Every structure is written in C-alpha cells, then in structure tokens.
C-alpha cells in the first residue's frame with residue numbers, strides 16, 4: 284500500500300514568473316513544513332538569490348532541487364492534473380474549487396500513481412488566461428471580495444496545509460480506482476493542441492477570424508475530458524485523416 288511520503292513525491296508546486304526571490308524562499312519553507320519537496324520555477328525574475336535562501340529558513344534542499352523552466356508547459360511535463368490557484372475568476376471560466384476539494388482531487392490522482400501540479404501566479408498579475416488554460420480547475424482560497432489577494436507564499440502555505448490535513452486523514456487509496464490506461468500528461472496534451480491547431484488551419488476552419496478564443500475554448504473542452512493516452516491516439520488519427528482529406532481537396 285502507498286504511504287504518505289510516496290504521494291507527496293507525486294505532487295509539485297509550480298511558481299510562475301515570480302518577481303520576488305524572498306517569496307520563492309518562503310514558498311520552499313511552506314511546502315517543506317507540510318512534507319513536500321518538489322518546487323518548479325517558471326521564468327523567475329531572480330533565482331538563485333540570497334534572499335530566497337534567507338527566507339527558506341533551512342529549506343535549502345527544496346531550493347537546490349527546484350526545476351527552472353522557460354515555459355509553464357515544461358514545468359508540467361509528466362503531470363496529468365494541473366490546478367491553478369487564483370484570487371480572481373478569469374476569462375477562461377474553469378470550474379472553481381476550494382483548497383479542500385482540490386486537496387481531495389490531488390490525493391485521489393496521486394493515489395492512482397498520477398503526477399499532479401499546483402500552479403501559482405505572479406505576485407502582481409496572477410495567472411494569465413493562457414496559463415490557466417493549461418489547468419483543469421481553478422482553486423480559490425475563499426478570501427473576502429474587497430481584499431482577496433494573499434501573499435504568494437501564504438497561498439502556497441494554505442494549499443500545502445490542506446494537502447497535509449487530507450493526507451493525515453482518511454484512507455485516500457480506498458477512493459482511487461486505478462485507470463486501465465494512463466492519462467495523457469501535459470506534454471502529450473500540448474502536442475495534441477498543436478496538431479489540432481494545424482488541422483483547423485488546414486481545413487480553413489477560421490476563415491479569417493482570430494483563432495485565440497476558439498483555441499482556448501477547445502482547450503477547456505479537452506482539459507475537462509482528461510483523455511487517456513489511447514484516446515489521444517485516436518484523436519491524432521482523426522486529425523491526421525482530416526489533414527489528408529484537406530490536402531486531397533486542395534489538389535483537385
């Protein structure tokens with residue numbers, strides 16, 4: 284039977300475009316106190332940095348092993364569930380869940396052996412629509428409406444705490460039926476979206492319209508479906524056939 288430390292290893296905390304290295308250090312401390320160690324940094328403004336180490340207060344192992352990436356998608360490789368933390372609802376209109384519900388979903392996925400990402404935005408601007416579009420749900424810490432934004436590392440602490448409480452609580456394994464086919468990870472989903480976009484171009488779907496909005500909608504649809512690897516292969520096959528037919532039609 285899986286033990287709590289194994290579950291923790293499947294869970295990563297992703298900080299996107301962090302401005303202040305102190306917040307990276309505080310976040311490292313926050314997750315370390317709750318039994319987590321995997322931190323992924325996407326385009327941090329300053330890192331490594333002595334301020335990060337100062338605020339990590341001994342959680343230097345977390346900082347030393349943190350992954351550094353140029354793009355959010357690279358930080359999500361291997362994960363099949365991504366939850367974006369945001370103080371505000373954005374245009375993407377993802378399902379909104381509480382940190383407690385998020386913890387339950389994360390642990391259920393981890394108990395199936397799946398990797399999970401919790402994604403946090405920039406201190407000032409939060410997560411962009413394009414970033415939230417790579418997530419499956421939005422997690423909102425229920426703060427007051429007229430002052431809703433927590434400090435980044437405090438938001439990390441709240442989420443890590445909820446995960447810790449859920450892990451110490453009831454038997455998460457019991458509620459986690461194993462899937463017969465592995466879910467597609469973020470990288471495979473991204474390859475699918477690239478193929479989908481190419482196919483839509485090839486069949487001249489957009490007819491001069493700007494593709495951004497429709498692509499975000501389609502992402503939302505397929506993120507919700509959470510296809511497994513076999514399903515994704517079928518979808519790629521359909522796209523490839525559509526492209527082939529478009530080529531034939533162009534030749535006539």
Ligand code: SAH
Pocket residue numbers: 367368369370371402403404405406407408409410422423424425426431432433434435436438
């Ligand atoms: N003005 C920004 C605030 C960013 S705070 C915004 O509205 O999004 C930095 C990060 O901390 C956010 O991107 C989010 O990941 C997290 N955070 C802060 N307050 C939060 C809350 N109430 N619920 C969920 N996440 C929150």
